[in-house]
Amino acid sequence: MRKNMKVYSPWLLVLYVPFLLTISVVANQEDLISKSCQSTPDPKTCESTLRSDPRSSTADSEGLALIMVDVVKSNFTNALDYVNKLIQKQPGAQEDVLKVLRHCTRVYKVVVTANVPLAVDAIKKGDPKFGVDSMSDSSKEADACEDGFSSSKLKSPLMERNKGLHGISDIASALISLLL
Numbered sequence: 001m002r003k004n005m006k007v008y009s010p011w012l013l014v015l016y017v018p019f020l021l022t023i024s025v026v027a028n029q030e031d032l033i034s035k036s037c038q039s040t041p042d043p044k045t046c047e048s049t050l051r052s053d054p055r056s057s058t059a060d061s062e063g064l065a066l067i068m069v070d071v072v073k074s075n076f077t078n079a080l081d082y083v084n085k086l087i088q089k090q091p092g093a094q095e096d097v098l099k100v101l102r103h104c105t106r107v108y109k110v111v112v113t114a115n116v117p118l119a120v121d122a123i124k125k126g127d128p129k130f131g132v133d134s135m136s137d138s139s140k141e142a143d144a145c146e147d148g149f150s151s152s153k154l155k156s157p158l159m160e161r162n163k164g165l166h167g168i169s170d171i172a173s174a175l176i177s178l179l180l
Contacts, residue, residue, distance in 0.1 A: 036064055040174040042167055049168070061178055065123055065131070068172040072138055073116040075168055079161050080108040086157065096152050104145035104158060111138045111169075119176065128179035135173035142166040 033056060037046035046068070050056040053067050083104050090098070115134040122131035142165035149156035156162070 032061065033064065036061060036175060036178060037171075039178055040171045042171055045167065046171045046175070049171070061175075062123055065128075065172065065175040065179060066120065068168070068175050069116055069119045069123070069131070069135070072119075072135065072165075072169055072172050073112055075165055076108050076111040076116075076138070079158070079165060080105060080112065082161070083108065083158070097154055100145075100148040100152055100154060103148045107141040107144050111141050115141070119172070123176060123179065128176045131176040132173050132180070135169050135176060139166040139169035139173070142169065 033047055033050050037043040037050065040046045049071055050064055050067060053071075055067055056064060059067060083101050087098060087101050087105070115138045119131040119134040122128055122134065142162045145158060146156055146162040149158070
């Protein structure tokens with residue numbers, strides 16, 4: 001009976017070691033996400049956002065920052081689409097409302113076409129300061145949209161959306177700053 005155990009034990013070892021290594025890699029990755037997100041203004045949102053992206057399971061700190069920049073791009077693109085639909089649905093709306101909505105499309109476009117590519121390039125080229133600045137500017141662009149409504153004494157249909165855009169941009173900025 002002991003003889004059979006010796007035959008199988010190397011096979012068990014061959015199967016068991018890769019399993020342990022996989023568990024170790026996953027645990028380390030979860031620690032990286034948790035540790036990185038603790039340095040952001042909203043750790044819970046940061047962690048849930050990163051964990052929902054399959055790329056995060058193998059990403060390093062640079063990869064996590066790039067994932068979050070992708071989220072910023074996606075959220076601003078969705079907001080831009082939403083505002084364009086609002087404008088199309090309300091062609092007869094008050095001109096001051098349409099004016100602010102058009103302003104929001106301009107600032108959202110700045111983020112999608114300029115800030116995000118700048119942040120990606122900065123991260124990939126190893127010069128994260130420009131990425132931090134770019135994402136900080138993205139949160140200011142969301143604020144600029146919202147300020148257009150408040151300065152015109154109008155009720156914003158985008159308040160919660162702009163808060164979210166500001167928040168996710170700040171998270172991206174904080175993750176990029178970890179690369180400094």
